[in-house]
Amino acid sequence: MDVSWTLWALTIFGLSALIAVDFFIGRKPHDVSTKEAGIWTIVWIALAALFGLGLLVFGESQASGEFFAGFITEKSLSVDNLFVFVLIMAKFSVPSHLQQRVLLIGVLIALVLRAIFIAAGAAVIANFSWVFYIFGAFLIYTAWKLIQEARSDDEEDEFEENRLLKSIEHRFGVADKYHGTKLFIRNNGKRVMTPLMVVMLAIGTTDVLFALDSIPAIFGLTQDPYIVFTANAFALMGLRQLYFLIGGLLKKLVHLSYGLSVILGFIGVKLVLHALHESGVHVPEISIPFSLAVICGVLVITTITSLIASKKQEAAEKGEKKDDSENVGAEK
Template sequence: MEVHAITWVITAVVLLGFITFDFVSHVRKPHEPTMKEAGGWMAFYVILACIFGGFLWYFGGGDSGDHSKGVEFFAGYITELSLSVDNLFIFALIIGSFKVPREYQQKVLLIGIALALIFRGIFIGIGAAAIAAWSWVFYIFGIFLLYTAIKLIVDEIRDEDETEVNDMLMVKLTRKFIPVSEEFHGDKLFTKVNGKKMVTPLMLALVSVGFIDLMFAFDSIPAIFGLTKDPYIVFTANAFALMGLRQMYFLLDGLLDRLVFLSYGLGVILAFIGVKLVLHALHENSLPFINGGQPLHVPEVSTVTSLIVIVGVLVITAVASLVKTKRDENMGGVRPH
């Protein structure tokens, strides 16, 4: 499937339109969304992603009838969506640390996610250029994902949470060089106190969400490049996953703590994609100190297999998590918050 410049422009305009509509219809007037509202819009964005994936499925292969582009999109979308669920834990921590009122949380999430989408677009462009220039980049991506997977699982076993909002470099620098008001001023991002211009805690929370998501992109972008080399599919899969993230935050509120095995499942997925990337790098090897610079005939994992493994791991993780929390409750354990 050949993606022309006009396709990129149309995609960007459509995404901007959805973000603008979301802001005008739901965020401009501060309110706490109901479960019905959050569930409805989450379903809308999932259906929209399925329609787009179906389009790629039927038309992405051109005359060849190859459905691989559709499979790549769905594999990438599901992976990004699952990684986004893990992001929600950190978003909840940030919003809780800044004590953002419920009615203003939608604005923080929407604008923060919009900033993250811009940053991810830049990352994807850099990643695609690097892959096109140097095939050995897959070694770096693969090893990095394996390291991330191991660290994710080890930190979960040790029950470590290294994220402390006030210790974030971005927050420290902002507080040091930019005056921050002590209180919220409605849903304003900027305010004046005694004639002095300041940013509000809402602004700080918003930027923190965007910054944290940017950090998560270091994991998610290499992961999806392990499923497809098409930058258009990488970008659209990220975009659709992020577009539904705000609704997912409110929809899963209270359920996040029940997904006790989520980190283990995501670790397995990242490790699987890391191995897939290393195998692909070996298959297209050009490094002189590996097999004399010649490719190695190693098995490669198909995108269909990747999709089956990713969905299977997520289903097992979710079911096991819910079974464990239910069993703990029945045994008189502490009920998840």
């Protein structure tokens, strides 16, 4: 898809305007209700759908298909981010009324960092087609690691700060308590960060680790930097509302890691086939419609099996509690 600098500028301006509206509406710290989160989640998904349809009407059908495939993939991978966001909020004991501000700024930091990753990835792909082999192999390896982690009995229940975050904390210092929405305060004459600033940086920089697999994944669906950027932007911008909407349901998505591993492995294979095709080897390439069908199908199946498994687990736990109470009563 041939994208002019004017269209790039208009797109960035439009996205910035949407972010500004989102910030203005949520500027006052408050506890986000399920109703509010649900409404805004629908709004962001509707905006993404309109953008995709706009590509279909004013652009190309292939570009529209690539956008929807990329958006759904990034959205599904971003749900995995929410597990870590929950851990971060718990680690820093973020007050509930400040969580929406933390997520808004944290996601903005993540979006800027991802834009840099996308620009670098596009430049590398444009000059070195063999990088598809590396991307494909990395995604297949990541898929295998996800399966291993999902099958492991060890569950991460605490967030560990990365080296960059620790170095920033050491450089600036951190206040011992929250000070509303302030990011910096004066403490004994020294300017230090508040815990709120630390949490925002934690969410923004942690997302970079997720970008290491999500960016190659979307490049496996499209090599158009414009589609890659817009799909990432729309997927990330609705992440804050999604956090509050499905926060309580995250533990029930017990098979999500398996679903994501299948998607990443599938895209990894697609990348390797594409690399072979670019090298002159006659191999079948996977089309965007087929990719979209596989991604959606895996997510639907994973969600259904997760809810069924969670329901059975809850029933088993209730049965155990009932048996324990009956045993206690019999002993008395």
